Amino acid sequence: MPxxxxxxxxxTRILAGPFCTMLLADMGADVVKIETPGRGDPVRRQGAxxxxxxxxxAAFNRNKRxxxxxxxxxxxxxxxxxxxxxxxxxxxxxxxxxLARMGFDDDRLKELNPRLVVCAISGFGSTGPYVDRPAFDxxxxxxxxxxxVNGAEGQPPMRAAPPIADMVAGLYxxxxxxxxxNSRAATGMGQRVESSLVNGLISTxxxxxxxxxxxxxxxxxxxxxxxxxxxxxxxxxxxxxVAIAPSNEEIYERLMKALDLAxxxxxxxxxxxxxxxxxxxxxxxxxGERIAMQSAAHWISYLNAAGVPCGPVLGLAEVFEDPQVRAxxxxxxxxxxxxxxxxxxxxxxxxxxxxxxxxxxxxxxGAHTQEVLxxxxxxxxxxxxxxxxxxx
Amino acid sequence: MPxxxxxxxxxTRILAGPFCTMLLADMGADVVKIETPGRGDPVRRQGAxxxxxxxxxAAFNRNKRxxxxxxxxxxxxxxxxxxxxxxxxxxxxxxxxxLARMGFDDDRLKELNPRLVVCAISGFGSTGPYVDRPAFDxxxxxxxxxxxVNGAEGQPPMRAAPPIADMVAGLYxxxxxxxxxNSRAATGMGQRVESSLVNGLISTxxxxxxxxxxxxxxxxxxxxxxxxxxxxxxxxxxxxxVAIAPSNEEIYERLMKALDLAxxxxxxxxxxxxxxxxxxxxxxxxxGERIAMQSAAHWISYLNAAGVPCGPVLGLAEVFEDPQVRAxxxxxxxxxxxxxxxxxxxxxxxxxxxxxxxxxxxxxxGAHTQEVLxxxxxxxxxxxxxxxxxxx
Numbered sequence: 001m002p003x004x005x006x007x008x009x010x011x012t013r014i015l016a017g018p019f020c021t022m023l024l025a026d027m028g029a030d031v032v033k034i035e036t037p038g039r040g041d042p043v044r045r046q047g048a049x050x051x052x053x054x055x056x057x058a059a060f061n062r063n064k065r066x067x068x069x070x071x072x073x074x075x076x077x078x079x080x081x082x083x084x085x086x087x088x089x090x091x092x093x094x095x096x097x098x099l100a101r102m103g104f105d106d107d108r109l110k111e112l113n114p115r116l117v118v119c120a121i122s123g124f125g126s127t128g129p130y131v132d133r134p135a136f137d138x139x140x141x142x143x144x145x146x147x148x149v150n151g152a153e154g155q156p157p158m159r160a161a162p163p164i165a166d167m168v169a170g171l172y173x174x175x176x177x178x179x180x181x182n183s184r185a186a187t188g189m190g191q192r193v194e195s196s197l198v199n200g201l202i203s204t205x206x207x208x209x210x211x212x213x214x215x216x217x218x219x220x221x222x223x224x225x226x227x228x229x230x231x232x233x234x235x236x237x238x239x240x241x242v243a244i245a246p247s248n249e250e251i252y253e254r255l256m257k258a259l260d261l262a263x264x265x266x267x268x269x270x271x272x273x274x275x276x277x278x279x280x281x282x283x284x285x286x287x288g289e290r291i292a293m294q295s296a297a298h299w300i301s302y303l304n305a306a307g308v309p310c311g312p313v314l315g316l317a318e319v320f321e322d323p324q325v326r327a328x329x330x331x332x333x334x335x336x337x338x339x340x341x342x343x344x345x346x347x348x349x350x351x352x353x354x355x356x357x358x359x360x361x362x363x364x365x366g367a368h369t370q371e372v373l374x375x376x377x378x379x380x381x382x383x384x385x386x387x388x389x390x391x392x
Numbered sequence: 393m394p395x396x397x398x399x400x401x402x403x404t405r406i407l408a409g410p411f412c413t414m415l416l417a418d419m420g421a422d423v424v425k426i427e428t429p430g431r432g433d434p435v436r437r438q439g440a441x442x443x444x445x446x447x448x449x450a451a452f453n454r455n456k457r458x459x460x461x462x463x464x465x466x467x468x469x470x471x472x473x474x475x476x477x478x479x480x481x482x483x484x485x486x487x488x489x490x491l492a493r494m495g496f497d498d499d500r501l502k503e504l505n506p507r508l509v510v511c512a513i514s515g516f517g518s519t520g521p522y523v524d525r526p527a528f529d530x531x532x533x534x535x536x537x538x539x540x541v542n543g544a545e546g547q548p549p550m551r552a553a554p555p556i557a558d559m560v561a562g563l564y565x566x567x568x569x570x571x572x573x574n575s576r577a578a579t580g581m582g583q584r585v586e587s588s589l590v591n592g593l594i595s596t597x598x599x600x601x602x603x604x605x606x607x608x609x610x611x612x613x614x615x616x617x618x619x620x621x622x623x624x625x626x627x628x629x630x631x632x633x634v635a636i637a638p639s640n641e642e643i644y645e646r647l648m649k650a651l652d653l654a655x656x657x658x659x660x661x662x663x664x665x666x667x668x669x670x671x672x673x674x675x676x677x678x679x680g681e682r683i684a685m686q687s688a689a690h691w692i693s694y695l696n697a698a699g700v701p702c703g704p705v706l707g708l709a710e711v712f713e714d715p716q717v718r719a720x721x722x723x724x725x726x727x728x729x730x731x732x733x734x735x736x737x738x739x740x741x742x743x744x745x746x747x748x749x750x751x752x753x754x755x756x757x758g759a760h761t762q763e764v765l766x767x768x769x770x771x772x773x774x775x776x777x778x779x780x781x782x783x784x
Binding site for chain 2: 003019133145163187212228320
């Protein structure tokens with residue numbers, strides 16, 4: 001596996017950080033999740049679950065081991081220093097400055113282990129006026145511009161339903177860590193990697209900032225209409241909605257021919273994309289009339305065969321029964337000793353030679369405390385000392 | 393830089409693929425963008441621009457070089473084979489099967505270069521019943537479940553305004569490529585990396601699939617309300633909306649105390665998160681009354697100081713003037729010879745020792761055809777032959 005042998009000390013909790021370390025663990029990294037004894041990651045107590053196990057926690061902590069250790073206790077801090085000396089990667093999503101106040105500022109980390117890749121995931125980054133603010137996905141969605149453009153015209157700004165700022169920040173962090181490991185292979189030196197909720201989400205705004213920068217015009221909310229392309233959107237078939245997205249002139253022509261609307265292509269209202277944008281309602285009306293005449297299944301089959309991107313709007317239950325999603329193994333059923341079989345989403349990146357796999361389910365709190373400490377060179381006496389000090 | 397010396401043959405166009413190769417180029421990879429002579433990437437002609445340059449294109453193709461070559465011409469195919477022999481990475485976002493039909497199936501690629509990491513970005517992955525369907529961000533949003541949960545209650549399913557499926561797929565691809573390069577350092581062998589719009593977006597649904605899987609209940613659209621946490625949302629201050637997101641009990645208590653609503657904490661309607669979810673309207677009403685009494689700026693300052701995540705809803709123009717976003721260098725002004733200075737978004741991942749940088753602006757079509765071919769070992773005679781054959 002690509003990250004086999006990569007030792008990760010994981011101080012993260014909630015979502016962005018654990019998602020990052022899950023991506024590393026899925027690629028084979030040895031991720032040791034350090035949790036507060038008796039409490040652990042708050043996500044252990046969040047969301048729906050069965051038999052005392054949060055399935056949300058289970059989904060984002062697969063392939064990790066749990067070491068329960070009190071990092072406020074001096075003995076815990078000392079043990080953490082020993083782990084850091086041996087680690088390849090440290091990942092944390094505390095507020096900026098918290099890790100330093102725990103005794104592990106950049107200088108100390110470098111002194112303990114100059115090869116260490118240190119990754120910090122935060123709301124706003126580690127410099128700037130908002131550095132001390134608490135952060136959360138929803139706030140990042142609001143402050144990145146995402147909410148301002150998301151949603152329907154005339155309606156309030158709308159967040160993305162999933163915590164997309166968390167997910168994107170976690171994914172960028174994983175990318176940055178692997179890039180830094182690549183760099184280390186050449187230089188022998190670790191470095192600091194930073195990912196933030198706001199920066200990550202800004203970078204996913206795609207062409208919207210370019211529109212603002214080039215024209216000075218603020219992109220608006222316009223629901224399912226595209227900013228720069230028409231036609232495009234949801235159309236009501238006789239029984240359900242279908243999403244239709246002709247992305248360029250060629251596909252637009254295919255759509256109009258397939259709908260027997262080729263005569264409109266010479267209509268001055270629709271002669272080019274700019275005209276179509278200006279007369280979007282009329283064009284969507286003409287297309288909508290045709291779509292209403294047949295079922296969604298008909299159009300999805302017929303338009304895809306004609307080379308026009310088209311699909312249904314699927315609810316989550318339908319998504320995970322979809323034959324394509326099943327063929328892509330995006331649903332995993334993982335035996336979870338003591339908790340039955342837990343269903344979760346699969347691996348979004350497919351590697352042919354070294355595929356991701358679930359090597360073990362999400363850990364019970366502290367399940368690997370002794371095992372990990374022994375493996376990382378703590379003697380039985382060391383471990384007993386940590387127990388006596390109340391650190392584990 | 394982490395990917396310095398990594399040679400990338402980039403056959404991608406539009407967004408997901410070029411975003412992936414931009415992430416690699418920003419990390420120092422030598423990305424050669426191969427484009428159709430006379431036309432190039434369709435994004436060159438999309439979106440707003442100035443002086444003949446699409447700022448959308450400029451933003452997603454920085455740090456790359458352009459080689460204009462006709463891959464349908466036999467001489468172009470032969471030249472591509474020579475480039476592949478020397479490359480570390482090949483990235484493509486054709487429909488599955490297209491590259492093979494061009495003469496470059498997996499066996500041929502392996503024969504040409506067993507060390508090559510081949511990355512394919514597609515709509516649905518390379519196996520399964522929908523493999524031949526054309527894909528597009530909007531369709532992936534519809535078919536991943538994202539649209540079904542996104543948007544307001546009682547309103548139609550709503551896409552994310554930015555093309556989030558494209559962006560996530562590109563980011564996963566970049567992560568997978570660097571992981572595969574890491575694997576290659578150990579094994580000496582390349583492999584195939586696949587990322588898809590639908591799989592990527594499914595993986596960002598976070599806790600929503602876990603809710604479905606654990607309870608059998610389909611997550612619904614509920615606008616800015618959180619699926620499993622209350623209070624949470626947009627509240628109207630005296631002059632503007634503020635986003636408030638107390639993510640756990642501790643922060644909920646901070647919020648209620650800060651709003652002088654501590655007496656409600658013992659109210660049986662709000663005694664725990666489940667009760668608060670059941671009485672969300674009443675709780676949001678009580679909080680809303682307080683928030684309406686002061687300005688947004690007051691609450692943002694006051695609640696953040698109290699440790700409650702809180703922020704304004706910023707429009708894009710405000711985002712890019714925001715002192716935090718500026719401090720994080722998320723706005724770049726890049727001199728673009730012949731096109732003035734182009735503004736674009738910055739680097740979401742910050743590396744301390746080997747930071748991302750703009751080494752050169754997005755290329756004019758074919759600007760580096762001769763330069764790249766010479767560098768990659770093509771003689772003047774070879775290049776003249778390609779010209780004569782009409783391949784470049």
